[in-house]
Amino acid sequence: MTNLKLGITLAGVVGLGSMAPAIAADDTRIALIPGGPHPYFAAWADAGADAARDFGLAGAEYEVPQKWELATQNQLAESLLSQGYNGFLIFPGDPVGAVSTAEELTGYDAQVIAGGGCYKDPSPAAFCLGTDTGNSAYLGTKELLAAMPDGEKRIAHFTGFLVDPNTQLRIDAVNRAAEEEGATVVQTIADIDAPEPAEEKINAYLAAHAEEVDGIITTAWVPAVVATKALAKMGGDRIHMVGIDHDEVVLEAIRDGSIDGTMLQNPYGQGYIGAYAIDKLRSGCVVKADAPFASNALTDRFIDSGTAYVDRDSVDGYLDAMRAETDRILADFDETYLDCS
Amino acid sequence: MSRISQLSRTDWFGPLLATLLAILVVRGFSETFLSPYNIQILLLAIAVNALIAFSQMVIIAIGQMNLSVGAIGGLAAITFAGAMEVWGLPAPLAVMLALGVGAACGAMNGALIRITGISAFVITLATLSIFKGINLGLTEAQPFYGIPEGVKAFGNATILGIVPLIFVPTLLVSIALWYMLRRLPVGRFILAVGSNEHAAELSGISVTATVVIVHVLSGVIAAIAGILLVARLEIGQPSIGDDWLILSFAAPVIGGAVLAGGHVSVSATLLGVVIVAVITQALVLFSIDPFLVQVVLGAMILAAVGLNRLRAHQPVSGAG
Amino acid sequence: MSRTRFFLSNEFGLVLLIAVFAAIFGLAATGFLSPFNLFTLGRNAAVNIMIGLSMMSVIVTGGLNLAIGAMGVSAAMFAGWLIEGVGVPWPLALAGGLACGAGLGFINGATVVRSGLHSFIITLATMSIFFGVMIFLTRAESYRDLPAVFSDFGRMKFAGYVSPLLLVTLATALVLAWLYRRTVTGREMLAAGAQPGAAELSGIRVGRMVILCHMLSGVLAAMAALMLVARNGAAIPSMAGQLGQDWLLLAFLGPVLGGTLLQGGKVSVLGTVLGAFLVTMLQSGLLMLQIGAFWVQTFLGLMLLIAVLLDKARRAYLARRNLA
Numbered sequence: 001m002t003n004l005k006l007g008i009t010l011a012g013v014v015g016l017g018s019m020a021p022a023i024a025a026d027d028t029r030i031a032l033i034p035g036g037p038h039p040y041f042a043a044w045a046d047a048g049a050d051a052a053r054d055f056g057l058a059g060a061e062y063e064v065p066q067k068w069e070l071a072t073q074n075q076l077a078e079s080l081l082s083q084g085y086n087g088f089l090i091f092p093g094d095p096v097g098a099v100s101t102a103e104e105l106t107g108y109d110a111q112v113i114a115g116g117g118c119y120k121d122p123s124p125a126a127f128c129l130g131t132d133t134g135n136s137a138y139l140g141t142k143e144l145l146a147a148m149p150d151g152e153k154r155i156a157h158f159t160g161f162l163v164d165p166n167t168q169l170r171i172d173a174v175n176r177a178a179e180e181e182g183a184t185v186v187q188t189i190a191d192i193d194a195p196e197p198a199e200e201k202i203n204a205y206l207a208a209h210a211e212e213v214d215g216i217i218t219t220a221w222v223p224a225v226v227a228t229k230a231l232a233k234m235g236g237d238r239i240h241m242v243g244i245d246h247d248e249v250v251l252e253a254i255r256d257g258s259i260d261g262t263m264l265q266n267p268y269g270q271g272y273i274g275a276y277a278i279d280k281l282r283s284g285c286v287v288k289a290d291a292p293f294a295s296n297a298l299t300d301r302f303i304d305s306g307t308a309y310v311d312r313d314s315v316d317g318y319l320d321a322m323r324a325e326t327d328r329i330l331a332d333f334d335e336t337y338l339d340c341s
Numbered sequence: 342m343s344r345i346s347q348l349s350r351t352d353w354f355g356p357l358l359a360t361l362l363a364i365l366v367v368r369g370f371s372e373t374f375l376s377p378y379n380i381q382i383l384l385l386a387i388a389v390n391a392l393i394a395f396s397q398m399v400i401i402a403i404g405q406m407n408l409s410v411g412a413i414g415g416l417a418a419i420t421f422a423g424a425m426e427v428w429g430l431p432a433p434l435a436v437m438l439a440l441g442v443g444a445a446c447g448a449m450n451g452a453l454i455r456i457t458g459i460s461a462f463v464i465t466l467a468t469l470s471i472f473k474g475i476n477l478g479l480t481e482a483q484p485f486y487g488i489p490e491g492v493k494a495f496g497n498a499t500i501l502g503i504v505p506l507i508f509v510p511t512l513l514v515s516i517a518l519w520y521m522l523r524r525l526p527v528g529r530f531i532l533a534v535g536s537n538e539h540a541a542e543l544s545g546i547s548v549t550a551t552v553v554i555v556h557v558l559s560g561v562i563a564a565i566a567g568i569l570l571v572a573r574l575e576i577g578q579p580s581i582g583d584d585w586l587i588l589s590f591a592a593p594v595i596g597g598a599v600l601a602g603g604h605v606s607v608s609a610t611l612l613g614v615v616i617v618a619v620i621t622q623a624l625v626l627f628s629i630d631p632f633l634v635q636v637v638l639g640a641m642i643l644a645a646v647g648l649n650r651l652r653a654h655q656p657v658s659g660a661g
Numbered sequence: 662m663s664r665t666r667f668f669l670s671n672e673f674g675l676v677l678l679i680a681v682f683a684a685i686f687g688l689a690a691t692g693f694l695s696p697f698n699l700f701t702l703g704r705n706a707a708v709n710i711m712i713g714l715s716m717m718s719v720i721v722t723g724g725l726n727l728a729i730g731a732m733g734v735s736a737a738m739f740a741g742w743l744i745e746g747v748g749v750p751w752p753l754a755l756a757g758g759l760a761c762g763a764g765l766g767f768i769n770g771a772t773v774v775r776s777g778l779h780s781f782i783i784t785l786a787t788m789s790i791f792f793g794v795m796i797f798l799t800r801a802e803s804y805r806d807l808p809a810v811f812s813d814f815g816r817m818k819f820a821g822y823v824s825p826l827l828l829v830t831l832a833t834a835l836v837l838a839w840l841y842r843r844t845v846t847g848r849e850m851l852a853a854g855a856q857p858g859a860a861e862l863s864g865i866r867v868g869r870m871v872i873l874c875h876m877l878s879g880v881l882a883a884m885a886a887l888m889l890v891a892r893n894g895a896a897i898p899s900m901a902g903q904l905g906q907d908w909l910l911l912a913f914l915g916p917v918l919g920g921t922l923l924q925g926g927k928v929s930v931l932g933t934v935l936g937a938f939l940v941t942m943l944q945s946g947l948l949m950l951q952i953g954a955f956w957v958q959t960f961l962g963l964m965l966l967i968a969v970l971l972d973k974a975r976r977a978y979l980a981r982r983n984l985a
Contacts, residue, residue: 406781453966457969457970457973458973459969459973462725462781463913463917463965463969464966464969466909466910466913466965467962467963467965467966467969468962468966469910469962470910470958470959470961470962470965471958471959471962471963471966472962473958473962474955474956474957474958474959474960474961474962475959477955477956477958477959478955478956478959481955482955584903586785586906587785587788587789587904590782590785594782633793633797634793635789635790635792635793635796635904636789636790636793636794636797637793638789638793639785639786639787639788639789639790639793640786640790642782642785642786642789643772643783643786643787643790646776646778646782646783646786647776650776650777650778
């Protein structure tokens with residue numbers, strides 16, 4: 001095993017040294033690098049392993065920077081490149097700050113795809129495969145407002161790290177959706193994507209302002225979990241809530257009716273499709289010039305990995321929903337986005 | 342000796358006034374502030390934060406500092422959660438194991454400091470990195486979810502619907518600490534070592550034993566805080582403890598502890614915790630810009646040390 | 662300095678360690694000596710060394726500076742704002758960033774001197790304040806439309822693997838060495854740190870020196886942060902972690918490994934440079950060996966512990982020989 005590893009590494013290094021433009025596609029060695037440790041990305045590990053098996057890759061490993069910090073991620077990516085990895089699915093630690101590392105990676109003929117979040121154009125990434133975070137927050141807010149009874153609608157918004165640029169997109173999207181429906185966002189609490197501060201701030205807020213809030217929208221993993229528990233603790237069903245992601249706590253609360261629903265994302269699909277596409281790009285395919293990419297605030301080469309609202313009726317089949325979404329994107333992926341002549 | 346107890350008798354007076362004032366002002370502006378549910382939330386925050394502060398306070402008492410408080414708490418927390426999820430240990434055994442880890446970490450800190458004679462700052466900086474690294478290495482930063490229902494229930498239970506059950510351990514620790522520092526010989530030794538290590542040594546106190554005991558105590562208290570957090574958060578989160586450092590110093594300092602050692606007060610530290618909790622909650626209540634919360638915390642520390650200095654009965658030596 | 666003393670010196674020990682680890686990593690991890698890895702190693706070392714020097718310049722006074730990360734990031738964000746918000750040309754903005762670092766350092770130094778409190782508690786508070794104000798003013802948004810010259814500089818390579826950032830750092834280290842050895846100001850800084858009372862008696866204005874040391878620390882922290890801006894092509898509020906705490910371990914590792922034992926009055930610029938380089942190399946090598954990114958921190962902690970223990974033993978040995 002070690003010998004094999006060494007051999008692959010050696011091959012990679014030789015490849016680097018000579019900067020050979022094309023290495024045989026079956027040598028594809030992919031690293032799936034999230035921005036830092038976070039439960040959202042755990043599905044990438046399975047997705048990478050499944051993709052390596054299904055598409056015959058030399059490897060598709062999930063490599064986690066030990067801290068949620070751009071410098072740590074950069075060092076990891078640099079090191080993996082030196083070790084001979086030649087395909088990278090990266091959640092950019094910063095949409096602009098991570099570009100220069102991506103350029104270095106592609107400078108050594110590695111393929112880079114942004115997953116989960118996007119680089120800001122211009123970037124050397126082939127495309128961005130992720131959740132349209134703004135849109136997800138927008139749709140979630142609309143679902144929340146629809147679930148609430150008529151009359152005055154006052155909602156509170158709990159979201160993640162302020163230093164994550166997606167956070168601002170989410171705040172804007174929630175405000176926009178609320179404005180369109182004539183509802184008011186009475187409070188936005190941010191920077192709570194860690195359990196302790198989330199617990200403290202959300203509980204303190206609800207303790208004081210529960211009377212003034214009719215609905216809660218959460219747009220980050222940890223706040224969703226904490227707010228769900230806080231609502232369960234308070235009891236009553238006056239306050240409506242829509243969460244995000246698929247933490248067991250959130251899903252259970254949807255089943256027992258204490259919250260209305262959640263906005264699912266598709267991290268597994270990102271990892272699986274991303275690995276597939278990297279392998280294709282390495283075997284000579286190129287991205288079509290006229291591929292029907294979507295646009296978001298950061299890039300014009302965006303592929304939505306799927307987002308779905310599940311409520312009590314659809315919550316049990318959520319995994320199938322995501323698998324179906326993955327299969328749907330993959331089914332016509334080659335024709336739609338790639339040119340493999 | 343009498344001077345120390347005299348000082349600590351007057352010590353809690355200032356913080357108490359500040360606490361009452363803060364509570365009155367916040368109550369004046371917000372009617373929901375002292376609702377039962379609100380008090381429960383306040384007590385929840387105080388329960389854990391007080392232990393974090395005590396864990397640092399006992400070290401401050403001997404004139405040292407412990408940067409690894411959070412790392413020990415985090416390691417104990419994931420030991421507790423991991424032992425129950427992975428090994429299926431019953432909760433009481435897992436608690437013992439986690440407390441043992443806390444004690445062992447503390448003993449390592451104390452022993453290293455005494456054996457090498459290197460400053461506590463450098464040693465605990467190194468062990469901070471080691472303990473946190475072990476935590477990350479074991480968990481790969483993924484939380485443990487398999488917390489038994491009994492532990493979750495403990496984290497959520499209340500007495501009479503107001504006082505959270507997890508406040509009880511904190512109360513017991515406070516009383517025990519107070520009793521130890523005021524009534525037991527070891528408490529006297531600790532304060533003596535903190536005021537003047539040489540004099541303490543000459544009067545026959547074993548400085549090494551005292552330092553190690555205090556660090557073990559600090560480790561155990563940090564471990565209790567970690568365990569309570571697991572019960573409250575209902576997950577064994579590896580990031581527990583990451584943001585304890587500023588808080589652990591803020592509360593004792595606001596409560597009037599002198600960093601040079603020899604002078605701490607359990608009640609004043611507790612009041613320091615209450616002030617921080619009330620003000621943190623007030624910031625949320627008044628919808629103050631979340632970006633400014635950090636600034637307020639920093640300014641509070643500066644204001645407290647400034648005030649302490651103004652009312653200091655003696656010039657603080659060893660500051661530089 | 663006698664020959665045995667040299668072989669027992671910290672600097673020699675570090676050189677030896679660097680050589681040993683370089684050999685181990687070079688043999689065990691094939692990619693380690695590739696030009697690209699050497700390039701990134703140098704570039705990361707440049708920032709880490711600068712952070713270490715920033716801490717070192719305060720340790721000289723017998724104090725410490727927990728606010729390094731917060732100051733550095735604030736200064737870099739200020740430079741970013743000068744470019745994007747005001748439209749200042751980039752060389753002026755760089756100067757503005759350094760001045761901002763110096764200003765924050767002045768606040769630290771003046772507060773320490775005026776209050777007479779230990780710099781630990783002062784910088785603990787200002788860390789929170791500086792970072793909080795910066796986040797409040799920037800709304801935590803990055804400055805991303807910087808001139809291309811920044812990212813070009815970050816990616817530039819001399820002779821295939823030398824980053825210009827490393828050259829900047831080494832030049833800075835030379836200037837610092839010259840400052841502490843050859844100038845009156847530098848020697849007064851050391852004297853003020855060694856024995857404030859005696860220094861005051863001999864006519865050195867100790868307070869002023871302490872403030873100056875903190876300002877120097879601020880400038881160096883700003884330089885480290887600006888180099889990160891060049892490396893990333895953007896000024897990002899999170900680049901030193903929450904409250905800038907992620908720089909702390911790095912900041913102390915360099916000077917402490919280099920033999921600066923937090924007492925003040927002594928300084929080893931070369932030791933700090935070598936110490937920070939060793940740390941960077943270990944990080945890189947451990948990643949290459951696939952030991953697992955998650956264990957790197959444990960190794961660094963152990964490293965720090967072993968280094969201070971070895972240093973202790975070395976000093977004891979020297980003391981015995983001098984007595985004998």
